[in-house]
Amino acid sequence: MTLTSARPAPAAAVTVHDSRRAVRAAVIGNVLEWYDFAVYGYVATTISKTFFPSGDEVGALLATFATFGLGFVARPLGGIVLGRMGDTRGRKAALLFTIFAMAIGTVGVGLIPGYATIGIVAPLLLVACRLLQGFAAGGEWGGATAFIVEWAPKHRRGFYASFQQASVAAGLVLGSGVAALLSTALSADQVDAWGWRILFLLGGALVPVGFYMRRNIDETPAFRAAHAEPAPPPARAWVLAAKAFGFTILWTVSYYVILYYMPTFTQKYAGLSRVAALWSNTVGLVVLVAAVPVMGLWSDRIGRKPLLLACCAAFALFTYPLFALMLSGASLPGIIAIQVLFGLMIAMFSGPGPAAIAEIFPTASRSTWMSTGYSLATCIFGGFAPFIATWLIGVTGSPIAPTYYLIVAAVVSLIVIATLRETAHDDLL
Secondary structure, three states, rough: OOOOOOOOHHHHHHOOHHHHHHHHHHHHHHHHHHHHHHHHHHHHHHHHHHHHHOOHHHHHHHHHHHHHHHOOOOOOOOHHHHHHHHHHHHHHHHHHHHHHHHHHHHHHHHHOOOOOHHOOOOHHHHHHHHHHHHHHHHHHHHHHHHHHHHHHOOHHHHHHHHHHHHHHEEEEHHHHHHHHHHHHOOOOOHHHHHHHHHHHHHHHHHHHHHHHHOOOOOOHHHHHHHHOOOOOOHHHHHHHHHHHHHHHHHHHOOOHEEEEEHHHHHHHOOOOOOOOOHHHHHHHHHHHEEEEEEHHHHHHHHHHHHHHHHHHHHHHHHHHHHHHHHHOOOOOHHHHHHHHHHHHHHHHHHHHHHHHHHOOOOHHHHHHHHHHHHHHHHHHHHOOOOHHHHHHHHHHHOOHHHHHHHHHHHHHHHHHHOOOOOOOOOOOO
8 A cells, every 4th residue: 555645846946045045044943942952951960959859869860851851751742733733834833833932941941949949849840841842842843854855955855954953963062062161151059059040041032033034934835835736645644653753763862862961971970070071062062063964965865774774783883882982981082082973973864864754754744744753752762861871870780871772772773764765866745
């Protein structure tokens, strides 16, 4: 049974100028939203002291990472609701909504009084803000990916769509870099007392820029064509969503272990100071941002699957020895080099990944089903990755334990990707 019916995008309606303008608007908004969502992970140890009872350092850190993970519980709901909005009312409407919702959740975190002031209400409000952020993030990823892919010229979809993922990483760079600057400029006591709130309030202040950019862009030509000539819904759409789910597992686990959890890991187990850990992470992120478009462009030439499969194989083979090297007493330059290598490995997936996952789905239902599959995988495997890494270390007594999670994820995604057809040179459905 055919799962979808082909529907070529109206390439003639798309000019290079229009494509670039639309991508810029999506990317700038994406950077700001992912800064808002990511910055929580970079001040996790401070948040644990502020919002959870003192006395059990490991317990407070676990509670903090559990709250971090709860932000991902709302992502599938956001993916479904806002993905449906994107497929019915347009990609632009959904993207405008997500940027406001993310801003409210981010500023809320920065304004909540600590546990010492309002008791149990503090962590409850923190959870509510993270859930709102997660709801927005669930719609943002799929909406922005569909928007960029549908604006891209046919033979440059990998390159254009790679800027979606590069902008996610750029948001992490911005968060990590601002956190590093703050930790450099302020004392540890000042950061713990009030400085960390600047990170969240700054995120809200930047939102008007992203909103202005998105308000002044047009709907995608592919979306307009799909609604002008409605196609029947794809048969067994859940099969396509399941493929997106398996596709995403390594992608999300590598992101949230390597890019979010790593500053905590290198502080606690590799002997780095807070400032050194944040700067080391920032360097790796900068390399990732620079490498992602290169990998996306390469995927337009050689196909998506060779790079995706190479990334899975690299994580399966090299994760354990690289973590072992960090734990063996590697110097700061050595740890930076390892994080750069991890950044390049992730770029092999993040470059072709957005185009490859979007090309699985037909235009009329792309935002809904892609967001659903991606967000479910991110919720289950990515959002709780820092919590799982911390729990694995606690259970096994070995700081090398997070590598097992990464290796299993790599094997699962490798199997799923091997079953997909190559779509780099096909028309959008």
